[in-house]
Amino acid sequence: MAEASGVVTVEKVRGRSTVTRCFFRYPLKLILPKKVGASQVDAVWIYALSYGGGIVSGDKISCKISIGDQCTASVTTQASTKVYKSVGSKFSEQILEARIGEEAFLALIPDPVTCFSTAKYDQKQSFRIVSSSNLVVVDWITSGRYQSGERWDFTSYKSTNCVYLDNDRPVFIDSSKAEAHTKSNKGRSKENDVCTATPPYYFFWSICKIGNSTRPYCSRSCSFMQYIWPPGNGFSDPCRGNKHRGCVCILANPSFFLGDVSGCSTLLPIWIVNIRNNVICCMCD
Template structure:
């Protein structure tokens, strides 16, 4: 927001070295008047043009009206060099943020209970884009049954590629969070989606202590034909807790690969998963239906890292080969004991 002020300039002498400018008496904000308290006046004796400076920034040349000299000054309401200001005061007995200002590259966020975010993204034909985050999405404690929500709607053009690769969602204790992502693609679009969540503030002792987590991903072709519909729901129950159901795994993830530009990666991932899991699982025999390795007759060992993948989607008529249709999808699901272990997955380095 800008405030324009006309500031009269009074010259005491024709000597530029002795020029002084009195403090303007205007209706400028206090912060602006402070900045103008000791301005520098520069007079070009040849062109008789005055320039007004505030902290080194030239604003505009002088103008004459009615025999008086004026300088048209554009003063920002925050004329200081601060990139952020936060003021916390008591309001009705509670600490409340009463002022919050920030400018690029800084961004202050005052979280509210039950925030709701809705975004739209369009990737044009033949374009390539990546959507990511600077840090994990933190979901704060819920108040009552209020749920924080996030909605993302994306349209991807022909022969375009989009990679949605955010940091994981981290839900604090008692938090409630729901997100929905809807993607509309062309028959030759390519798409990568990484959707993952951690158990919470693990270092603080919070492990799957949130109240609700729901993530929905939907992919449609241009004619609104559903190509992929998936929902993950983790909700604290009265019989078993989320932590009991998740065992000792602290990170779960789903990665979706769609489109012709990702076919080489799809093939590699299928081979990687088969190789990695072959050491932890075995094909059941006729004498045993146990899929997990057994250690010296004790209880089956739980693998430290679990990965699975499945390919599906419409097939070409008369072709049994996978991924011959551009709309084929490879879905990989992972579970790991920690966030760092997640990056051990070969194609995520």
């Protein structure tokens, strides 16, 4: 990766997780609030922002994060990541490289990506863990500015998440891509490719949880999905048994408003996999 837009290092200082290095430059801004949770909770919160409230066409944001042994950190945002309209062939790009040490915990829980009309966005996130690391990654996208009449109206969207064990052994690789073909490309409109292919969904989630410390979250998620999944549809609890190292869930929501999710009737699990002995195992269709 070229010179990073941001660098964050979290290490143990006097027995507590502490940011020992923080660097950022335009177009990235990092905020480290001191009072987020209870004082007895040993965790660092990192807020990633962009100047102007979004990512401009041609912007390339890269960030490196290192979580030291037995440290806990959460990386999030203050609002949805807005990707503005593209100019010519320019892409907006975000790259994240994270290393998680022994018995360390990293939670990447940003607000969703919202691509404006004609936006072109490419996101790459890689995580390097050891056998005792703990990781939660939430990667999600909305259909766009729905209230402005934009629904899956972007030109290109791609998101890739890779988790490697001991630097080079792939544990989890997930790549999502949505691309609209214009009339000059195979004679089809954007709506025929993206919008028509994704009804009636307004959100897509990808959730990856790895590590023994994530077990309570895995069990909670699976209990929730067993509740909303219609009986007899082949759902199998990926957290059953005591050997699991985590789980991966792909979810879709046909309602635009997040508040509707609380009703447990609109969230649709597409597939769920289990991680046993650091190997991905598919649990249901």
